[in-house]
Amino acid sequence: LRQTVQNIVLASRPHGHITADNWRLTETAPEALQEGSVRVRVQYVSLDPAMRGWMNEGKSYLPPVQLGAPMRALALGCITETKAPGLSVGTYVTGGLGVRTEACVPAQEVAALVPGADVPLTHHLSVLGMPALTAYFGLFEVGQAKKGDTVVVSGAAGTVGLVVGQIAKARGCRVVGIAGGLQKCQHIENLGFDAAIDYKKEDVLQRLGDHCPTGIDVYFDNVGGDVLDAALAHLARNARVALCGAITQYNETSVRGPSNYLSLLINRARMQGFIVFDYMERYPEALEHLTAWLKAGKLKMQEHVMQGIENFPHAVTRMFEGKHIGKLLLKID
Ligand SMILES: NC(=O)c1ccc[n+]([C@@H]2O[C@H](COP(=O)([O-])OP(=O)(O)OC[C@H]3O[C@@H](n4cnc5c(N)ncnc54)[C@H](OP(=O)(O)O)[C@@H]3O)[C@@H](O)[C@H]2O)c1
Numbered sequence: 001l002r003q004t005v006q007n008i009v010l011a012s013r014p015h016g017h018i019t020a021d022n023w024r025l026t027e028t029a030p031e032a033l034q035e036g037s038v039r040v041r042v043q044y045v046s047l048d049p050a051m052r053g054w055m056n057e058g059k060s061y062l063p064p065v066q067l068g069a070p071m072r073a074l075a076l077g078c079i080t081e082t083k084a085p086g087l088s089v090g091t092y093v094t095g096g097l098g099v100r101t102e103a104c105v106p107a108q109e110v111a112a113l114v115p116g117a118d119v120p121l122t123h124h125l126s127v128l129g130m131p132a133l134t135a136y137f138g139l140f141e142v143g144q145a146k147k148g149d150t151v152v153v154s155g156a157a158g159t160v161g162l163v164v165g166q167i168a169k170a171r172g173c174r175v176v177g178i179a180g181g182l183q184k185c186q187h188i189e190n191l192g193f194d195a196a197i198d199y200k201k202e203d204v205l206q207r208l209g210d211h212c213p214t215g216i217d218v219y220f221d222n223v224g225g226d227v228l229d230a231a232l233a234h235l236a237r238n239a240r241v242a243l244c245g246a247i248t249q250y251n252e253t254s255v256r257g258p259s260n261y262l263s264l265l266i267n268r269a270r271m272q273g274f275i276v277f278d279y280m281e282r283y284p285e286a287l288e289h290l291t292a293w294l295k296a297g298k299l300k301m302q303e304h305v306m307q308g309i310e311n312f313p314h315a316v317t318r319m320f321e322g323k324h325i326g327k328l329l330l331k332i333d
Contacts, residue, residue: 002030007070008099008312013055017251018320022055023071023313031104038110039081040093040103044305045312046074046125047319047328052250061275070098071312076113076125077103077333087112094124099312101332119294126159126327127301128290134244134276135163135220136286140171142242142274143218147172150212152231155222155247156193157184159327162301164220165193167290170298173218176211178204178227180322187325191300205230215267218242224249225256232260241271251320302326 004027011024033039054065054072065072075097079089084107087093095110097103113124126132138160139145151168155161156177165175169192176195177188185196195211197204204227208216215236221228224246232241241264249255264271279286293299304324306315309332319328 002102004028005030005100005102006309007101008309009068009070010055010065012067013057014052014251016253018052018055018313018316020313025310030102033081033083033104034106035083037104037106038079038084038087038093040077040097040105040110041080041333042075042077042097042101042103043331043333044076044122044125045097045099045309045330045332046076046129047315047330048074048131049245049247049250049319051316052320061277070100072096073099074125074130075099075103076121092121092124094129099309099330099332101309119291122303122305122327122329123294123301125329126303127163127294127299128287130276131159131327132163132290133279133283133286135160135167136290137276137279137282138220138242138244138274139164139168139218141279142272143220143240145171145173145218145240149173149217150176150214150236151218151220152176152178152208152212152216152234153220153222154178154199154227154231155245156188156196157325158222158322159301160244161220161222162188162191162326163290163299166191166299167293168218169193170293176208178223184325187302199227205233208234212236215239220244221246223247224258228258229260232258232263235263235267235269237267237269239267239269241269243271243273247320303329305329305331307331 076094079091092113093110151173153164157179168175177193178197180200197207219231219241222245225248302325315330
């Protein structure tokens with residue numbers, strides 16, 4: 001048993017951008033393990049844009065993180081003690097373990113990783129984890145993408161965006177990715193995206209017109225803001241807009257909606273928000289496909305791993321600065 005557990009707790013709620021004083025590093029005594037729960041040594045914490053929303057007070061799809069409580073986070077770790085039948089010591093699990101070195105959680109809140117699967121552990125938080133499941137269900141269920149469709153994805157060099165683009169290609173779609181900077185645009189083109197638009201340098205509205213001459217059939221939106229408006233202006237008839245996220249708006253004190261929404265009416269299009277957890281029962285089906293694409297070399301993911309629980313505040317800042325390509329993780333053990 002550990003002597004102490006280190007936790008990053010929510011010290012205050014941000015107003016706009018996150019600041020260092022929103023977090024506090026604490027040390028607590030290990031919890032007593034309850035019947036039906038497991039003790040997990042947390043090894044990797046996933047940095048996700050959704051964290052910003054979880055810090056806010058008010059109604060959302062999950063309750064807000066309480067002040068003084070460990071920050072909510074998806075993470076991966078190894079069971080060190082068990083009072084749950086079927087989950088043994090040494091098993092690796094993923095789940096909402098939080099930003100802490102050790103977590104005691106009910107068995108039903110973790111997913112055990114299949115022993116012997118020949119993929120790096122960290123892939124279970126990226127290309128075979130929640131962001132990839134989000135890409136899969138957002139693209140094929142909400143977006144109804146099919147062979148021959150023109151798919152546009154924003155945040156294209158982020159975790160979700162990279163998976164969206166690659167699995168859309170694997171299904172025979174034409175894919176245009178929107179990302180910030182030359183390096184990110186080159187990266188997605190090297191992965192097989194048909195075109196890349198650098199929203200920091202190029203006129204997105206005009207470039208979407210150039211690259212999507214017959215219009216956009218599926219727009220997978222990760223960013224909201226001006227890029228969403230530009231995509232709406234180029235919808236094809238019966239287009240589907242999958243509203244996955246709006247990272248440009250998360251740190252704003254008031255959210256700005258799209259002004260080009262009448263394009264939905266003109267084009268008989270629809271825009272639908274979704275939350276990946278609603279597809280939980282179908283995760284095995286998605287993981288089967290994602291694993292097959294990964295093994296066939298059709299799906300690749302870059303991961304950037306930062307070190308040390310005390311660096312969590314830097315990692316969150318880095319995520320919103322978009323300095324990395326692909327998945328950002330924090331190794332804490
Ligand atoms: N609906 C769901 O169930 C669900 C589940 C998971 C994720 N999501 C959403 O999916 C989106 C992508 O998540 P992810 O896991 O792929 O995140 P990620 O790996 O952290 O990538 C996010 C990307 O967004 C871009 N970005 C960051 N700040 C930005 C800003 N202010 N303006 C424009 N772009 C910005 C960055 O790329 P650039 O350098 O190109 O700007 C970065 O690569 C987020 O909106 C997230 O909330 C939704």
